[in-house]
Amino acid sequence: MNIKDRVIRIIAEQAVLEPSDVTPDSTLEDLGIDSLGLVESIFAIEEEFDINVPFNANEPSQSDFDISNVASIISGVEALIAQQK
Amino acid sequence: MKRVVITGAGTINALGHSVDDTLEAMREGRCGIGKLEFRDVERLAIQIGGQVRGFEAEGRFNRQQMTLYDRFTQFTLFAAQEAISQSGIEFVGDDAARSGVVLGTAGGGVSTWDDNYRSVYEDGKNRVHPFVVPKLMNNAAASHVSMEYNLKGPSFTVSTACASSNHAMALAFDMVRRGMAPAMITGGAESMLCFGGVKAWEGLRVMSKDACRPFSANRNGMVQGEGAGIFVFEEYEHARARGAEILCEVVGQAMSSDAADIVMPSKQGAARAMSGALKDAGISGDSIGYINAHGTGTAANDKTECAAVADVFGPHADCLKISSTKSMHGHLIGGTGAVELLACIMAVRDGVLAPTIGYEEADPECALDVIPNEAQEVKVDYALSNAFAFGGLNAVLAVRRV
Structure with a gap:
C-alpha cells in the first residue's frame, strides 16, 4: 500500500467509513471527525510511519501540518517522511 | 446553617514554599515556570513546567516516612503544617472525633507508579518495595494528614481531574456549614512532573512548549505545575471562641456537570x-469583584470561560476583574x-488582585479585564474561584472579606 492509501485507511477507520468513501478533497468535518478524532488520527499516522507530526490542538491553523483536507494531510505526511527518514 | 471561615493556609508550589512567598510572587507577577528537570526529560516534546525547586525529601522526612510518602504526600504534609500551625487549632476530644480531611488530587502518587513501572518493565526487576500501594494510593495524603494531626472524623479524597x-473544598465547606464537623482540613495536591506524567499529557497535544498565556490571542496551550494548597475551614463561632485570625469567609459553592464531552468545555456547565x-452564597453577580479563572491557556477553555462569565454577569462582566494565576504557577x-484560592484570599483580605502574566495580545473572544501582567489594588468584597475539569465536572467557590 502506498502512503496515500495508508493515510486514507487511517482516516477512514477514525471516521468509521469505508476507505472508498474518503476522497482527497474531503475535509475532516465532512467525514465527521472532531478534535479528539483528529488528535487520534495524528497519533495513528505517527505510529504508522514512525514520524513526528508537529501539531498543537490550540492552534491547528498555525501548525506546519496542513489539515484542511485529506489531500493536504497526505502531502504533509509525504513531506514529513521525506524530511525525517 | 453555620458560618465557615478560613483560619489557616499553607502551600508549596513553583512560586514559593509558603503562603507569604507565593502571594508576594503573585503580587509581583513572577513566573515560576521553567525548564523541567528529571530523568528522561530529553525524550519529551514538552520540556517546561512549574516545578517545585529546592524541596528535598531527604532531611525533611525520616527513612520510614520516605518509604511511605510519594511527592504529592510530601507536598501535602508540608503545606498542612503551615496551615494548621498558622490556625493554631488543636484536635483533641470532640473536635478531634468530628473533624476530618477532604483533599483533591487527580493522579495521586504518579511518580511512584512511574518509578515502579520503570523498575519492572524497563529494568526487568521482579520485585517492588512492599509499600508501593500505600504510597501511591490517591488517599495517602489525606490519611497521613489525619494521622499526623489526630483527625478522626470523615476523611477522604476527591478525584475530579x-x-x-x-x-474537595466545596464538600469540606458543606460539612462545616451543616455542623457535621467543627473544622475540616481541605485543599489538594498534585505531583505529575515526571516522565510518565508529562508524556501522558503531551499525547493530548494541548500543551504549550513555551509559556502559559491565558486569554492572550496568541496562547498555545497549558503548562503543568505541581505542589499543594491546604486550608483550615472552621466554624465561625469555634474560631472566634479561640481568638483565631480569620483570613476570609467561605460563603458559597456549586458543582455542575456538563454531561456533554470528555474533554471539550461547555459554556452552560461553567x-x-x-x-x-x-x-x-445568597449574593448577586454585581457583588463579585474578582474571579480567579480556571484560565488554562488553551484555545477552548479561555474563550468558553469568558463567554460563560459574560452570560452569568451580564453588563457587570465588564466591571469585574478576572485573572488566571496558572500563568505563574502552572496548572x-x-x-x-x-x-488559586490563595489569590482569592489575597483579593478579599488585602485588596490585591493577582495578574495574568504572559499576556501579549488581546483576544476579542476573551474581552474581559484579565488584569494583564501587573497586579492591581482594588477593594473586593466577594471573589469566585473557578475550576472546570476534563470530564465536564465543574466546581466554583465563593469567598468574602471578613
Missing part, C-alpha cells in the same frame, strides 16, 4: 456552576484550585 481541589455559587491539575 482539574476540579479535584475545588470539589455558567451553571458560577451562578449556582452566587445563589448558594496544578488536581491541586490547582487550592493554590
